[in-house]
Each structure stands twice: as C-alpha cells, then as structure tokens.
Amino acid sequence: MQPNIYNFFKFLNQKEQRPIPFRTKLIYAPKTLTPQELNVEGNLNLNNTKITSLPDGLTVEGDLYLFKTPITSLPDGLKIGRSLFLRNTPITSLPEDLKVGGYLNLVNTPITSLPKGLKVGRWLDLANTPLSNKTDEEIRAMIGPNGYVNGKILR
Numbered sequence: 001m002q003p004n005i006y007n008f009f010k011f012l013n014q015k016e017q018r019p020i021p022f023r024t025k026l027i028y029a030p031k032t033l034t035p036q037e038l039n040v041e042g043n044l045n046l047n048n049t050k051i052t053s054l055p056d057g058l059t060v061e062g063d064l065y066l067f068k069t070p071i072t073s074l075p076d077g078l079k080i081g082r083s084l085f086l087r088n089t090p091i092t093s094l095p096e097d098l099k100v101g102g103y104l105n106l107v108n109t110p111i112t113s114l115p116k117g118l119k120v121g122r123w124l125d126l127a128n129t130p131l132s133n134k135t136d137e138e139i140r141a142m143i144g145p146n147g148y149v150n151g152k153i154l155r
Contacts, residue, residue, distance in 0.1 A: 005024060006024055025037070027046070035057070038057050038059060039061070040058070040059065041062070042061065043060070043064070044062070045065040047085075048069070051066075052072070053075070054071070054075050055075060057075070057077045059078075060079070064084050067089070069089055071086075071091060072090050072092050073092060073094075073095075074091075080101060081102075082101050083100065083102035084103075084104050084105065086104075086106050087108055089109055091110070093111070094118065096117050097115070097117035097146075098115060098117075103122045105125045106124070106129055107125050107128055110129070110130065111131060112130045114143050114147075116144040117143065117146045119148055120151070121150050121151075122151040123153070124152075124153045126155055127154060133155075
C-alpha cells in the first residue's frame with residue numbers, strides 16, 4: 001500500500017493532470033520515473049527520508065543530500081555536479097568511478113574503503129569513519145591513478 005502523500009498526488013494527477021513531484025516519485029514509486037526525470041537540474045534533498053536506494057543513471061547537477069537516511073550503497077552511473085552529503089548514514093560502499101564535482105562528506109559512516117577511480121573536485125571529509133586513520137597517501141592509493149581528490153582530505 002502506498003503512503004497517503006503519494007496517493008494524494010496520484011489523485012491530483014488523475015483528476016487534474018498535475019504531475020507527481022519528482023521527490024515523491026523517487027521515495028514512494030521509483031519504478032515510475034522516466035529517463036528524463038533522472039536528470040535533476042538543481043539540488044536533491046532527501047535528508048531524513050526512509051529512502052534505501054537510488055535509481056541507476058541518476059544525475060544531480062547540484063548537491064545531493066542524504067543525511068540520516070538508511071541508504072547503504074549508491075547506484076552505478078551516479079553523477080553529482082557539486083557535493084554529496086552522506087553524513088550519518090550506514091553507507092558501506094561507493095560505486096567505482098563515482099565523480100563528485102565538489103565536496104564529499106562521509107562523516108560518521110561505517111565506510112571502510114573507497115572505490116578505484118573516485119573523483120572529488122574539492123574536499124573529502126572522512127571524520128569519524130574507519131578511514132580517518134589512513135594517511136593521505138593510503139587514501140590516494142585506494143582510489144588509484146585514475147582517481148583524485150583536488151582539495152584537502154579532512155579527518
């Protein structure tokens with residue numbers, strides 16, 4: 001059974017042809033998303049939602065906020081134009097070749113490794129993670145020669 005909020009938007013869609021908001025579809029009916037809807041032009045704030053996964057091929061041209069969600073992994077092909085905030089999530093892995101144009105915040109997560117080819121345009125924040133005791137050299141070796149962190153690695 002779908003939550004009342006989704007049913008409300010579905011009703012408006014059927015009766016008045018009003019589109020169901022992207023965020024609502026993403027949280028409650030992700031299989032109904034079209035390929036065109038997977039390109040988010042601005043920010044996507046999913047903080048404090050119960051979202052457990054994101055669809056393959058999602059592109060967020062702005063920031064993606066996932067603070068305090070139960071998400072444990074991200075889809076292949078995810079592209080983030082600016083920053084990705086995963087603070088206080090149970091995230092355990094990141095997809096290979098993930099590219100984050102700005103800041104990658106992994107504070108207070110259980111993540112133990114970074115993927116080959118990870119690209120971070122600015123800072124990488126590893127405070128209070130199992131990776132926080134690694135040296136910059138160990139972190140850079142983890143992401144390999146095709147990956148990079150342009151800014152500081154914060155602990």
